[in-house]
Amino acid sequence: MEGPLYQRIAEDLRRRIARGDLPVGSPLPSESQLCEEWAASRGPVRQALSALRAEGLIGGGRGRPPIVRTSQVPQPFQTLLSFSRWARSLGRTPGQRTLEIARRPARQEVADALAIDEGDFVVELVRLRLLDDRPTMVERTTFVESVGRLLLSFDFDPDKRSIYAYLADQGVDLSVARHVFDAVAADPTDASLLEIPEGAPLLRERRRAGSASGEPYEYSDDRYRPDVVTFTIENAEQAHPSVARAWRPAPTGSL
Amino acid sequence: MEGPLYQRIAEDLRRRIARGDLPVGSPLPSESQLCEEWAASRGPVRQALSALRAEGLIGGGRGRPPIVRTSQVPQPFQTLLSFSRWARSLGRTPGQRTLEIARRPARQEVADALAIDEGDFVVELVRLRLLDDRPTMVERTTFVESVGRLLLSFDFDPDKRSIYAYLADQGVDLSVARHVFDAVAADPTDASLLEIPEGAPLLRERRRAGSASGEPYEYSDDRYRPDVVTFTIENAEQAHPSVARAWRPAPTGSL
DNA sequence: GAATCCTACTTGTCATGACAAGTGGACCTC
DNA sequence: GAGGTCCACTTGTCATGACAAGTAGGATTC
Numbered sequence: 001m002e003g004p005l006y007q008r009i010a011e012d013l014r015r016r017i018a019r020g021d022l023p024v025g026s027p028l029p030s031e032s033q034l035c036e037e038w039a040a041s042r043g044p045v046r047q048a049l050s051a052l053r054a055e056g057l058i059g060g061g062r063g064r065p066p067i068v069r070t071s072q073v074p075q076p077f078q079t080l081l082s083f084s085r086w087a088r089s090l091g092r093t094p095g096q097r098t099l100e101i102a103r104r105p106a107r108q109e110v111a112d113a114l115a116i117d118e119g120d121f122v123v124e125l126v127r128l129r130l131l132d133d134r135p136t137m138v139e140r141t142t143f144v145e146s147v148g149r150l151l152l153s154f155d156f157d158p159d160k161r162s163i164y165a166y167l168a169d170q171g172v173d174l175s176v177a178r179h180v181f182d183a184v185a186a187d188p189t190d191a192s193l194l195e196i197p198e199g200a201p202l203l204r205e206r207r208r209a210g211s212a213s214g215e216p217y218e219y220s221d222d223r224y225r226p227d228v229v230t231f232t233i234e235n236a237e238q239a240h241p242s243v244a245r246a247w248r249p250a251p252t253g254s255l
Numbered sequence: 256m257e258g259p260l261y262q263r264i265a266e267d268l269r270r271r272i273a274r275g276d277l278p279v280g281s282p283l284p285s286e287s288q289l290c291e292e293w294a295a296s297r298g299p300v301r302q303a304l305s306a307l308r309a310e311g312l313i314g315g316g317r318g319r320p321p322i323v324r325t326s327q328v329p330q331p332f333q334t335l336l337s338f339s340r341w342a343r344s345l346g347r348t349p350g351q352r353t354l355e356i357a358r359r360p361a362r363q364e365v366a367d368a369l370a371i372d373e374g375d376f377v378v379e380l381v382r383l384r385l386l387d388d389r390p391t392m393v394e395r396t397t398f399v400e401s402v403g404r405l406l407l408s409f410d411f412d413p414d415k416r417s418i419y420a421y422l423a424d425q426g427v428d429l430s431v432a433r434h435v436f437d438a439v440a441a442d443p444t445d446a447s448l449l450e451i452p453e454g455a456p457l458l459r460e461r462r463r464a465g466s467a468s469g470e471p472y473e474y475s476d477d478r479y480r481p482d483v484v485t486f487t488i489e490n491a492e493q494a495h496p497s498v499a500r501a502w503r504p505a506p507t508g509s510l
Numbered sequence: 511g512a513a514t515c516c517t518a519c520t521t522g523t524c525a526t527g528a529c530a531a532g533t534g535g536a537c538c539t540c
Numbered sequence: 541g542a543g544g545t546c547c548a549c550t551t552g553t554c555a556t557g558a559c560a561a562g563t564a565g566g567a568t569t570c
Contacts, residue, residue, distance in 0.1 A: 004523060030550065041525045046551090054309065062551045063532035077492045175492040180501070182481035183438035183456035201438035201456035204481075212491070226437035226459075233488070233498050236467075237332045237430040240495035243488050246435070259553060285520065296555045301521090317521045318562035515568070522561070533550070540543080 009048035027065040095130030113219040123148020265303035282320040350385030378403020
């Protein structure tokens with residue numbers, strides 16, 4: 001383990017919480033105990049605890065020791081980015097049928113989103129995503145060519161493996177994303193793939209994702225059956241909002 | 256000004272930034288200067304700067320002074336809660352036509368959301384919301400009776416004043432909310448009010464808001480014209496997500 | 511003139527010490 | 541036993557001092 005002392009302390013505590021060594025509801029070691037453990041002064045120890053507090057992992061306050069609040073902080077970024085990872089985190093089985101993968105010139109809308117010129121080559125991927133074998137979402141993703149060419153390689157099968165896991169292995173840094181939600185009517189393709197009437201309302205997520213420096217790598221137009229998937233924002237006056245994609249088990253799910 | 260020193264320092268800096276005394280892009284006073292100003296040690300000063308950094312107000316790093324990044328931190332909670340406040344923050348003119356305000360027994364779905372029994376009395380409010388006189392959203396809001404009775408009072412006109420501002424004055428503490436997004440087809444009422452064909456896709460936000468202790472006060476079913484309003488989530492791997500309601504000026508807005 | 515080096519200044523990290531404020535339990539009193 | 545008091549222990553806040561790491565600009569060298 002490297003880095004500053006306070007980060008090592010925080011990392012160690014995070015691991016102990018995640019592994020259940022420090023179960024939910026149990027108190028953390030007191031500051032003075034942590035100081036002894038690490039032969040550190042209170043500065044780095046308090047900095048580490050402050051980081052965990054900001055992540056929502058621990059609570060507590062003056063006079064009482066910090067309490068473990070939750071064993072795992074939700075990871076909204078990965079959850080919103082990868083359909084298959086999200087499905088598995090819910091204990092459901094993701095599936096997919098790749099309908100088309102093509103290298104072609106970018107349309108205007110795509111070029112705008114990816115900050116390239118109209119006509120520049122991009123790699124487009126159209127997939128039907130399934131949840132427990134039920135048609136759930138039609139995904140039309142466009143990658144800039146430098147990233148997309150990795151997907152055209154012969155040793156990658158988009159029906160077997162997560163695209164994002166594969167791209168991460170290849171060194172593609174996807175770490176910022178912007179999701180815009182609206183509603184659209186199902187076009188004939190959507191309707192036949194999702195097994196709904198043409199014109200039925202679909203929840204559309206348009207996503208642009210890219211590197212930390214803001215360079216866009218992918219643009220996607222995803223259309224969900226609203227009776228299967230919803231998106232949720234939890235919001236409090238004095239806290240950071242949390243966002244999540246939610247699966248709707250019953251036809252008329254409650255809020 | 257009261258409270259701990261570091262909070263007073265942070266508050267003072269926030270005010271200086273908000274008032275334009277420290278414009279966007281300009282460097283803050285160095286830590287040592289702040290120490291002199293406040294006759295404080297580096298501890299509280301750094302704690303204050305750290306708070307501003309967490310709020311996204313300032314940037315900077317080792318070796319370079321902190322830079323003002325933005326003069327006002329977005330307030331996603333209020334922005335998502337109050338339509339009129341959101342509209343005004345965009346420089347647009349909100350409008351509204353109250354179609355119905357009634358005291359009646361709760362339906363099943365509403366009772367579930369408000370954690371009351373079916374048949375308990377609630378106050379329902381149906382409003383058409385306008386943006387620059389264009390029909391934008393149909394809002395069907397239900398309040399628990401203790402809150403709703405405030406709206407039935409004669410000295411409140413829902414077409415003149417923000418409901419949330421009024422309720423806040425009356426001591427109603429709305430500070431946590433949960434928003435669930437999906438898509439629905441416009442029913443005949445939606446269609447005629449929003450001036451769209453029946454069956455057209457609408458972006459639906461179902462919102463439950465309540466007190467900090469989790470007691471629900473209102474449940475709302477809001478249906479937006481997707482060509483006017485979208486919702487956006489900005490997401491980064493190592494940062495808290497930010498959420499916003501967005502106005503779509505052009506018929507085919509870009510991402 | 512251009513590249514390099516050096517230096518003053520900045521923030522990041524950590525140690526040590528001190529006191530205030532709040533909690534919870536042991537203890538005592540009634 | 542009920543209630544109040546006291547005290548040890550916790551975290552919150554702040555001061556002081558030190559060194560590391562990074563930046564930016566001037567001085568030096570080529």
